[in-house]
Amino acid sequence: MVERIKIKTADLNVWFNVIPSLKNIDIEIHEREILGIIGPANSGKSTFLRCLNRFNDLYQSFKMQGKIFIDEMDIYANIDVWGLRKKVGMVFALPVVLPLSIFENIAYGPRRHGIKNKNRLADIVENTLKAAYLWDEVKDRLDSSAMKLSGGQQQRLCLARTLAVEPDIILYDEPCSGLDPISTAKIEEAMVRFKEKYTQVLVTNNTKQAARVSDRTAFFLMGELIELDRTEKIFTNPIDQRTDDYISGRFG
Amino acid sequence: MRHNAYQTQKIAFVLLFIATVLVVLPVIFIVFIIVQKGWHAITWEFLTAIPKNGMREGGIFPAIVGTVYLVVGTLIFALPLGVLSAIYLTEYSKDNLLTRLIKLAIINLAGVPSVVYGLFGLGIFVIFLKFGSSILAGSLTLAIMVLPIIITTTKEALDSVPQSFREVSLSLGASKWQTIQYSVLPHALPGILTGVILAISRAAGETAPILFTVAAFYLPHLPQSIFDQAMALPYHLYVISTQVPNVSVEIRYGTALVLLVMVLSANFVAIVIRSKFRKMKKW
Numbered sequence: 001m002v003e004r005i006k007i008k009t010a011d012l013n014v015w016f017n018v019i020p021s022l023k024n025i026d027i028e029i030h031e032r033e034i035l036g037i038i039g040p041a042n043s044g045k046s047t048f049l050r051c052l053n054r055f056n057d058l059y060q061s062f063k064m065q066g067k068i069f070i071d072e073m074d075i076y077a078n079i080d081v082w083g084l085r086k087k088v089g090m091v092f093a094l095p096v097v098l099p100l101s102i103f104e105n106i107a108y109g110p111r112r113h114g115i116k117n118k119n120r121l122a123d124i125v126e127n128t129l130k131a132a133y134l135w136d137e138v139k140d141r142l143d144s145s146a147m148k149l150s151g152g153q154q155q156r157l158c159l160a161r162t163l164a165v166e167p168d169i170i171l172y173d174e175p176c177s178g179l180d181p182i183s184t185a186k187i188e189e190a191m192v193r194f195k196e197k198y199t200q201v202l203v204t205n206n207t208k209q210a211a212r213v214s215d216r217t218a219f220f221l222m223g224e225l226i227e228l229d230r231t232e233k234i235f236t237n238p239i240d241q242r243t244d245d246y247i248s249g250r251f252g
Numbered sequence: 253m254r255h256n257a258y259q260t261q262k263i264a265f266v267l268l269f270i271a272t273v274l275v276v277l278p279v280i281f282i283v284f285i286i287v288q289k290g291w292h293a294i295t296w297e298f299l300t301a302i303p304k305n306g307m308r309e310g311g312i313f314p315a316i317v318g319t320v321y322l323v324v325g326t327l328i329f330a331l332p333l334g335v336l337s338a339i340y341l342t343e344y345s346k347d348n349l350l351t352r353l354i355k356l357a358i359i360n361l362a363g364v365p366s367v368v369y370g371l372f373g374l375g376i377f378v379i380f381l382k383f384g385s386s387i388l389a390g391s392l393t394l395a396i397m398v399l400p401i402i403i404t405t406t407k408e409a410l411d412s413v414p415q416s417f418r419e420v421s422l423s424l425g426a427s428k429w430q431t432i433q434y435s436v437l438p439h440a441l442p443g444i445l446t447g448v449i450l451a452i453s454r455a456a457g458e459t460a461p462i463l464f465t466v467a468a469f470y471l472p473h474l475p476q477s478i479f480d481q482a483m484a485l486p487y488h489l490y491v492i493s494t495q496v497p498n499v500s501v502e503i504r505y506g507t508a509l510v511l512l513v514m515v516l517s518a519n520f521v522a523i524v525i526r527s528k529f530r531k532m533k534k535w
Binding site: 058084085086094109164 | 347419421435
């Protein structure tokens with residue numbers, strides 16, 4: 001089966017100051033797949049993720065060579081970065097809820113993109129909260145502060161907030177690192193269901209999570225892409241010895 | 253051994269306590285003396301009439317009005333300039349030698365003695381720009397004096413907004429300015445307000461910067477425009493205490509009391525806002 005390529009990087013190199021962070025990365029990410037990215041700390045997996053929505057632009061010391069294409073558009077050419085970030089959503093490691101109500105947290109993105117109509121906003125809030133499996137828990141208190149939610153609820157709120165700007169692609173930067181197993185399961189369930197609509201890239205420290213949800217898995221080490229293959233293959237019969245060592249817990 | 257450690261600790265605590273009390277005592281003393289000697293002078297007439305008989309009788313109304321004008325004028329210039337430049341320095345400017353020098357300059361500006369601001373205002377606004385001794389010149393001089401206060405407190409307020417709020421907003425495709433407008437400024441507002449109030453109390457209480465730039469020894473009427481001189485409480489207090497013989501103690505302390513109440517109540521509002529903000533803040 002030939003998959004449509006959603007994201008493609010060509011000879012991607014990244015430095016912070018002069019320290020290399022990513023080396024010659026060539027990856028193709030298929031439309032509507034979940035690509036898991038595993039690897040030890042400082043392997044460059046988060047840096048890679050943050051290249052895809054140009055979030056590394058926020059750091060003065062960031063330097064990049066090579067090209068990244070999303071839907072065949074060079075995203076580091078002179079493009080509309082805000083439009084790109086609307087299209088490429090991101091869920092962070094720690095749930096960051098804004099000190100606003102649950103409703104306003106989700107309405108934040110749509111409002112910035114010009115949606116003012118109350119009913120439309122209410123629809124967006126309801127639909128995204130349902131998609132993130134949070135609606136039933138919060139539907140009676142949308143106007144109360146989002147800070148009062150538990151950690152797992154907050155992360156699902158962040159997920160809903162990301163969905164609210166109607167992205168094509170969702171990037172997850174260790175989204176379950178601070179969550180209990182039940183919250184983690186809810187987020188993973190949502191991810192798997194999102195496959196019908198979104199292309200997803202999941203950076204995780206939890207190799208088992210990559211094994212559970214991702215279609216293909218990439219292993220990063222010291223800024224290099226060591227191996228990328230179907231998830232079953234990576235976890236049962238990896239080609240590279242270092243991949244085998246990492247997933248079997250011999251280092252990292 | 254244990255016993256000794258206990259004794260030493262006790263002595264240390266007592267010393268620390270005494271030091272703290274010694275810090276608070278002068279404040280209590282000053283307030284007490286001013287209230288005790290001045291409160292008899294506070295009458296409706298004292299607050300609303302102009303001075304009479306060479307300032308030995310009558311009220312201090314023109315000085316109160318002058319001080320209010322100066323504070324308002326100061327804020328008109330210093331508030332937008334200070335807040336906007338703090339936003340630029342915190343959110344937009346890159347961290348390079350130039351911005352570090354600017355930040356250093358602002359910190360140093362806060363340490364310049366107020367009489368130097370007065371001389372500067374005299375040279376620039378009164379003489380060079382030909383504003384004369386006027387509310388305009390005085391407000392501008394005070395504005396420059398309080399700028400570092402407003403910039404520093406605004407910068408601190410902006411810095412205290414977690415970086416993650418900005419990241420979330422940007423990750424949703426908001427522009428940088430939208431991010432500042434909706435994700436940073438609302439959460440920094442109470443801190444900025446605190447700085448504004450500190451600036452108000454500083455501008456209301458300073459004598460030296462207004463000495464050469466606006467303050468009138470005595471005016472029988474209220475100022476008519478921003479190009480008029482004005483009386484102001486701190487300078488008026490200086491005048492009736494040292495320049496005019498035989499002013500009653502009551503009037504002098506009464507004037508001091510009015511000034512003190514104005515400045516302290518401004519500070520009190522700042523403290524209330526800050527403590528409310530702390531309770532609200534949960535991140």
